[in-house]
Amino acid sequence: MDWFRQFRFKVFGFWRNRDRDADMAEEMRAHLDRLIAANRNAGMSPENARSSALRQFGNVPSLQQRSRDEWRFRWLEEFRDDVRFAIRQMRRSPMFTAVAAITLALGIGANSAMFALADRTLMRPLPYPNADRLVMISERSATRPRMPVSPLTWQDWHDQNHSFDQLATISTGLGGGPMLSGPNVAAESVERQSVSATFFDVLAVRPVAGRTFLAADEGPRPTVVVISEGVWRMRFGGDPTLIGSSVRLNGEPFTVIGVVPNEVQFTRPASIWTLTPALPASFKDRGLRFFEVIGRLKPGVTLAAAGADLSTITRQIAEQFPDTSKPLGVTVEPLRTAIVGAELELTSAFLLGVVAFVLLMCCANVANLLLARSRVRARELAVRAAIGAGHARIVRQLLTESLVLAAFGGALGMLVGKLILDVAPTFIPAGILPPAVQLSFDSRVMTFCAVAAIGVGVLFGILPAWQAKGMSPVQAMMADSRSITSGAGIFRSVLASGQIATAVLLMCGAGLLLRTMVVLGNSDVGYRADGDSVVTMDFTVPATRFGGEKLLQYYNGVEREVRAISGVADVGWASSLPWGSTELGRWPFEIIGDAPIDPAARPRADYAIASPRYFDTVDLPIVAGRGFADSDTAQSTAVCIVNEAFANRYLQGRNPIGQRVSMQPRLLNAPAVREIIGVAKQVKGRPDEVEDLLQVYVPLSQVPFTDVFLVVRSATGQAGALVPAIRAAATRQDPNIPVRRARTLDEIARESTARYRFRAQMAATFAALALLLATVGVFGVVMYSVEQRSREFAMRIALGATTANVLALVLGSASRVIGAGAVIGLIGAAALSRSIAMFLFGVQPLDPLTFGSVVIGVAITAVIATAAPAIRAARVDPLETFRCD
Amino acid sequence: MSKIDLPQGTLDLLVLRVLSAGEMHGWGIAQRLSIISQEALQLQEGTLYPALYRMEARGWIQSEWASSENNRRAKYYRLTKVGKKQLEAQKESWDKLAAVVARVMQHE
Numbered sequence: 001m002d003w004f005r006q007f008r009f010k011v012f013g014f015w016r017n018r019d020r021d022a023d024m025a026e027e028m029r030a031h032l033d034r035l036i037a038a039n040r041n042a043g044m045s046p047e048n049a050r051s052s053a054l055r056q057f058g059n060v061p062s063l064q065q066r067s068r069d070e071w072r073f074r075w076l077e078e079f080r081d082d083v084r085f086a087i088r089q090m091r092r093s094p095m096f097t098a099v100a101a102i103t104l105a106l107g108i109g110a111n112s113a114m115f116a117l118a119d120r121t122l123m124r125p126l127p128y129p130n131a132d133r134l135v136m137i138s139e140r141s142a143t144r145p146r147m148p149v150s151p152l153t154w155q156d157w158h159d160q161n162h163s164f165d166q167l168a169t170i171s172t173g174l175g176g177g178p179m180l181s182g183p184n185v186a187a188e189s190v191e192r193q194s195v196s197a198t199f200f201d202v203l204a205v206r207p208v209a210g211r212t213f214l215a216a217d218e219g220p221r222p223t224v225v226v227i228s229e230g231v232w233r234m235r236f237g238g239d240p241t242l243i244g245s246s247v248r249l250n251g252e253p254f255t256v257i258g259v260v261p262n263e264v265q266f267t268r269p270a271s272i273w274t275l276t277p278a279l280p281a282s283f284k285d286r287g288l289r290f291f292e293v294i295g296r297l298k299p300g301v302t303l304a305a306a307g308a309d310l311s312t313i314t315r316q317i318a319e320q321f322p323d324t325s326k327p328l329g330v331t332v333e334p335l336r337t338a339i340v341g342a343e344l345e346l347t348s349a350f351l352l353g354v355v356a357f358v359l360l361m362c363c364a365n366v367a368n369l370l371l372a373r374s375r376v377r378a379r380e381l382a383v384r385a386a387i388g389a390g391h392a393r394i395v396r397q398l399l400t401e402s403l404v405l406a407a408f409g410g411a412l413g414m415l416v417g418k419l420i421l422d423v424a425p426t427f428i429p430a431g432i433l434p435p436a437v438q439l440s441f442d443s444r445v446m447t448f449c450a451v452a453a454i455g456v457g458v459l460f461g462i463l464p465a466w467q468a469k470g471m472s473p474v475q476a477m478m479a480d481s482r483s484i485t486s487g488a489g490i491f492r493s494v495l496a497s498g499q500i501a502t503a504v505l506l507m508c509g510a511g512l513l514l515r516t517m518v519v520l521g522n523s524d525v526g527y528r529a530d531g532d533s534v535v536t537m538d539f540t541v542p543a544t545r546f547g548g549e550k551l552l553q554y555y556n557g558v559e560r561e562v563r564a565i566s567g568v569a570d571v572g573w574a575s576s577l578p579w580g581s582t583e584l585g586r587w588p589f590e591i592i593g594d595a596p597i598d599p600a601a602r603p604r605a606d607y608a609i610a611s612p613r614y615f616d617t618v619d620l621p622i623v624a625g626r627g628f629a630d631s632d633t634a635q636s637t638a639v640c641i642v643n644e645a646f647a648n649r650y651l652q653g654r655n656p657i658g659q660r661v662s663m664q665p666r667l668l669n670a671p672a673v674r675e676i677i678g679v680a681k682q683v684k685g686r687p688d689e690v691e692d693l694l695q696v697y698v699p700l701s702q703v704p705f706t707d708v709f710l711v712v713r714s715a716t717g718q719a720g721a722l723v724p725a726i727r728a729a730a731t732r733q734d735p736n737i738p739v740r741r742a743r744t745l746d747e748i749a750r751e752s753t754a755r756y757r758f759r760a761q762m763a764a765t766f767a768a769l770a771l772l773l774a775t776v777g778v779f780g781v782v783m784y785s786v787e788q789r790s791r792e793f794a795m796r797i798a799l800g801a802t803t804a805n806v807l808a809l810v811l812g813s814a815s816r817v818i819g820a821g822a823v824i825g826l827i828g829a830a831a832l833s834r835s836i837a838m839f840l841f842g843v844q845p846l847d848p849l850t851f852g853s854v855v856i857g858v859a860i861t862a863v864i865a866t867a868a869p870a871i872r873a874a875r876v877d878p879l880e881t882f883r884c885d
Numbered sequence: 886m887s888k889i890d891l892p893q894g895t896l897d898l899l900v901l902r903v904l905s906a907g908e909m910h911g912w913g914i915a916q917r918l919s920i921i922s923q924e925a926l927q928l929q930e931g932t933l934y935p936a937l938y939r940m941e942a943r944g945w946i947q948s949e950w951a952s953s954e955n956n957r958r959a960k961y962y963r964l965t966k967v968g969k970k971q972l973e974a975q976k977e978s979w980d981k982l983a984a985v986v987a988r989v990m991q992h993e
Contacts, residue, residue: 023950027960028934031912035930058929070939393944 024067032057078393082400089401090408096373097405100366103773104409107355107362108452109416110766112441114348114355115448116421120437121340121348124444127263129204130296135303136338137167137293137310140329147328148172148289151279153314157293160313163306165298168198169291170266171276177540177740180272182247185235189738192249193270200226200260200273202296208232210243210258213275217257222275225254231271232259249274250542251736265435267339286321288666294335307332339436346838347759354509354766357502359456361773364495366409367460368780370402371492374464395465402461403454410453417441417449427761429754463491496774496781497821503767503774504825504858505832510767511850512833512843513760519842520753526683527578528619531746533569534711535719536577537726538741541706549634551704554733555611561729562712567722569715572614573700573708576606578683578745579752580693583707584609589663589696591650592673605646605694606685607665609703615680617711618745625657625678628699638702640674644682645692651676663696670703687753688841710739719744759839771858774821775865782814782869793873794881803874810870818862822855829854891926896936898979901964901972904946908963910953911937937962945971 032053039049054060090097125131138146139153149157149169158167171194181187200212208229217224225247236242246253254274264270297306310330318328337345374381381394418441425439433439525531539558541551555573562571575583588602612628614620623644632639640661647656656676664672674696685693700708710730714722723742730739743751750757786793793806833845843850891899903909903917914937915930940946945968953959964972 023960024934024938026958027911028931030957030959031915031930034912056930058931060931063931063934066935067938070935071942075942 020071021064021068024064028057028060028064032060078396079400082397083404085397086401086404090405093373096369097408100369100405101409101412103362103365104406104453104456105412105416106769107359108410108413108449108456109420110355110769111352111359111452112413112417112445112449113420113424113439114352116417116439116441116445118348118352119444119448120439121344126336126339126436131335133165133297133299134203134335135295135297135306135332136335137295137306138331139289139314140331146331149291149293150286150289151291152284152286153317154291154293156313156317157310161306161309163298163301163309164295166198166202167293167295168202169196169276169293170194170199172290172292177538177738178249178272178542179251179736179738180231180235180247180249181251181736182236182242183245185247187248187735188235189740190231190272191269192272192274193266193268194276195273197275199294200264202294203264204296205260205264207258207260209240210256212258212260213273218275218278220278220280222277223252223254224257224275225249226258226260226273227256228262228264228271229259230262248736250738252542263436267434267436269435285666286317303332303334339434341434343755343838344432344434344437346836347755350759350836350839351762354506354763357506358766358770358773359452361499361502361770361777363456363460364499365773365777365780366405366456367463368492368495368777370460370464371495372780372784398465399458399461402464403457406453406457406461409456410449413453414441414446414449417445421445429751429758431751432755432758463495492781492784493817496777496817497824499770499774499777500818500821500858500862501825501828503770504822504854505828506763506767506770507854507857508826508829508833508851509836510760510763511854512836512840512845512847513756513763515843515847515850516839516841517753517756517760520687520756523684523687524682525578525749526620526681527745528621529617529713529745530717531749532744533714533717533719534618534745535714535723535726536581536709536711536741536743536745536748537723537730537739539708539710539730540738540740542737543706548704551706552701554737555700555704555708557733558710558730559611559613561733562710562726565722565725565729567714567716568712570613570617570713572617572711573611574608574614574711575610575705575708576608576695577709577711577748578618579687579748580685581709581748582606582608583705583709584665584668586694587663587665589661592660592662603650603694605642605663605696607663608695608697609700609705609708610641610697611700614711617713619713620683621681622678623681625676627678627680628697628701630701632699633701636702638671638674639677639699641678641680641697642676643680643693643695643697646694646696647679649694661696668703668705670698674698684752687749688756756839756841771861774858775861778814778818778862779865779869781817782810782866783872785813786810786869786873789873790876790881793876794878797876798878806874806876807870810873811866814862814866814870818858818866822858825858826851826855891928895979896928896932897940898972898975900933900936900940901945901968901975904962904964905969905972908961910959910961912959914962940968944968 035053035056036049039052040046044052057063126134128134137149137157139149141147151169154167154169161167177189178192179187180190195213197213197215197218200207205212207226209232210226212226213224232238232242242256243258244255246255248254249272260273262271264273295306297303307330310332314328314330421439421441428439527534541554546554559571559573562568584607586604587607588599588604590597590602610628612630612632615622615627622641624647625641627641628639640663642651642656642661651659656679659676660673661676662673664670680695680697682692683695710726712719712722712726720742726742727739730737793801793809796806796809829851830846837845899918900914903914903921906917909917911933912930915928915933918926918928937946937948941948941962944965946962947965948960948962950958951961
């Protein structure tokens with residue numbers, strides 16, 4: 001294609017400059033040769049002939065440079081002219097410019113925000129040197145792909161591996177939020193992680209001040225602490241003398257040795273780090289797993305090789321100690337994947353895909369606008385062609401106009417993106433993003449905006465440009481402006497169908513997510529208290545402070561103080577809450593009297609400590625037997641309450657009351673065998689659980705435990721208002737015991753469904769935007785075709801067609817466009833819905849209700865979009881129409 | 886007769902005029918200019934080339950490689966439609982300018 005060659009020649013001048021240079025050199029050399037030959041013929045010596053010829057010709061390199069400038073700067077000059085012309089055009093039609101620019105700004109803005117998310121979760125490496133070598137290591141069983149690692153296994157990996165520069169651990173469950181106080185600084189709870197001395201070395205974090213941990217700091221009771229820059233500046237005013245001085249954690253003295261940047265964040269927030277106390281040499285229990293292990297691979301070692309290395313070590317140990325160690329697999333994964341998690345990665349990719357579709361819709365709408373305008377501009381372009389502008393030149397001018405428009409839209413889009421990211425923290429629910437992922441509008445997002453703007457400029461500019469290329473000037477000048485752009489009608493119909501298809505696709509996705517949300521919201525939560533009226537707070541009593549009887553006295557003291565607060569209806573304690581908050585987790589159990597089961601194969605149930613008043617406080621009914629009473633004490637019979645799922649599954653056909661269960665969480669000094677005295681109503685462990693949660697409640701008085709939730713019900717309904725009074729009561733009892741995370745039951749429930757709701761809201765927002773864009777698109781196409789065919793309608797009406805006939809005609813052609821789009825969209829949705837199966841709960845990917853509602857929704861929208869043009873067609877006045885011509 | 890320098894921009898007009906007689910290569914254009922002007926122009930022949938490329942980039946002339954009269958390869962230039970219009974327009978404005986300059990100079 002000639003125009004394409006020329007186009008490429010101009011646009012990609014550098015591409016052909018070598019050819020041109022060679023051409024030019026050859027041409028000039030030929031000229032010089034002839035001059036030399038002429039001089040020789042005139043009788044000059046060879047040297048004289050040559051130097052004279054060069055004088056006659058001029059300075060060759062400078063001439064060549066001037067020639068190159070001619071063809072290079074020409075392109076720039078023309079570009080500048082085109083840009084100026086484009087800006088004049090935009091000024092001349094401000095409505096068109098505004099609509100197009102706002103459409104693009106929304107599309108690009110939404111995309112830039114989602115790109116910022118995807119960039120942080122999928123693309124950008126973690127903010128540590130050589131982050132590609134950082135991995136997280138967990139043990140893997142047949143049913144659990146990621147299990148914490150036991151300290152002994154870690155020690156073996158650490159001593160025997162050949163794959164890692166360094167390994168480090170984070171102790172889960174040993175962090176807590178201790179009360180940090182310092183010289184002149186009042187006690188306040190801070191997020192802590194308990195780590196090994198190698199932790200900062202693995203991450204290659206350089207301290208801002210002081211130093212990080214050394215092996216020599218480790219021991220049975222390490223007393224050094226590293227703090228984050230944020231805590232250092234906010235709480236201690238950035239005081240450099242803090243390094244080496246003493247602070248208190250829960251009242252115990254610790255020495256601050258260093259300050260590290262705030263970026264040191266993992267799956268859980270942290271602002272201070274202490275060392276995990278060394279385990280006694282006598283400790284031999286490989287079944288106690290509470291280490292998260294991170295490592296820095298040696299250069300060149302692959303994930304698979306490292307995994308095989310560690311597996312070998314684990315297997316050898318299992319052979320050595322068959323009693324305590326089962327052979328388990330090893331999972332080695334990139335640290336970023338481990339932190340971000342598969343679900344968030346997929347969510348980011350999903351949302352980026354959704355907004356990409358929205359951007360395509362925006363492109364289609366702007367292309368539609370441009371095509372509609374090309375009708376107005378056909379004559380102008382024809383005139384330009386007639387006075388000698390080549391096709392390539394016109395195509396380039398139109399593309400430049402599109403790019404200028406896109407640049408304008410892109411600049412606005414950056415503002416929109418910045419705005420979205422600025423307000424993002426308020427609409428992204430807590431817990432969706434790990435603390436390591438912080439969204440910001442940075443240079444990478446800006447680059448993305450620029451690239452997106454250029455991309456969409458070319459994308460929506462190419463159709464009008466291509467159309468202009470096919471037009472002969474004579475045709476354009478002679479013919480009526482109505483007929484010359486007939487090709488545009490087809491383009492625009494295809495675009496509108498594509499828009500409908502995209503809207504249907506996005507609405508199906510959003511519909512499935514919304515249905516999931518509804519299913520989750522309708523589940524029976526079990527407790528009957530109003531979720532807003534119950535507040536919970538996380539108490540963590542340092543194990544060194546007091547245990548046993550003293551601990552119970554402390555709890556009773558707090559309970560008495562809180563009960564005295566006016567507006568408090570009831571107070572209880574529990575180590576597990578509905579929606580999956582659990583301090584002790586799930587442990588194996590067996591029913592006494594049933595056939596004995598191998599310890600490894602025993603079923604597991606949530607071990608929930610509760611005070612007698614807990615059940616009343618959240619209004620959780622005891623459906624059989626009795627609840628705990630003050631008479632259940634350390635001296636009386638060990639008792640427990642099981643939940644409905646437990647009774648139904650493991651005690652079927654028997655009276656649960658009086659049966660005995662054996663259950664022994666590790667490191668917990670309490671009797672294992674307990675008599676069942678009651679059955680409690682089922683509560684949700686997770687909103688999306690597929691199997692009912694098994695729970696065994698034990699009385700706090702028989703299992704005094706240091707980590708429990710205080711649960712308070714308000715008499716007035718709004719429990720959140722009680723929090724300051726409750727805190728004050730706790731401080732009066734003991735100011736050095738950390739009390740954290742005041743949350744109402746409703747908040748906990750919302751948190752547990754937050755990611756489903758977030759996805760559904762985002763998808764629904766974008767789907768609504770897509771539907772709006774598609775409606776505008778369809779309206780534009782139908783209106784345009786009605787205008788195109790106004791003479792045809794006039795003729796029909798003149799010949800006796802009724803209003804109904806004309807309406808049917810318009811609706812018929814519109815329904816073809818819409819129908820085709822809907823079918824394509826449904827096929828696309830059916831093909832793609834499986835990829836979001838992970839986000840669905842209680843809904844099939846091909847849910848007929850969702851798909852059906854979407855089709856009905858689109859049909860209604862389409863009717864609305866078509867109504868105005870159809871009525872207009874029916875009102876065509878034959879007399880008027882023909883008189884115009 | 887001493888040689889004169891070409892005023893800025895007039896080279897384009899002269900080249901267009903020479904090419905209006907038919908297609909020609911760079912060397913030929915230089916020869917024609919020299920002959921027609923009776924060697925009165927102070928022209929370094931190489932300066933033709935930037936002018937040729939400029940006019941080609943503007944679409945006034947087109948070029949094509951072909952073999953020349955004595956069987957050498959040469960690049961031939963010819964006027965385009967735009968070039969012909971350009972020649973007319975430039976000739977017209979040149980004529981006007983020349984007339985005005987002459988009138989002003991003769992005015993005492």
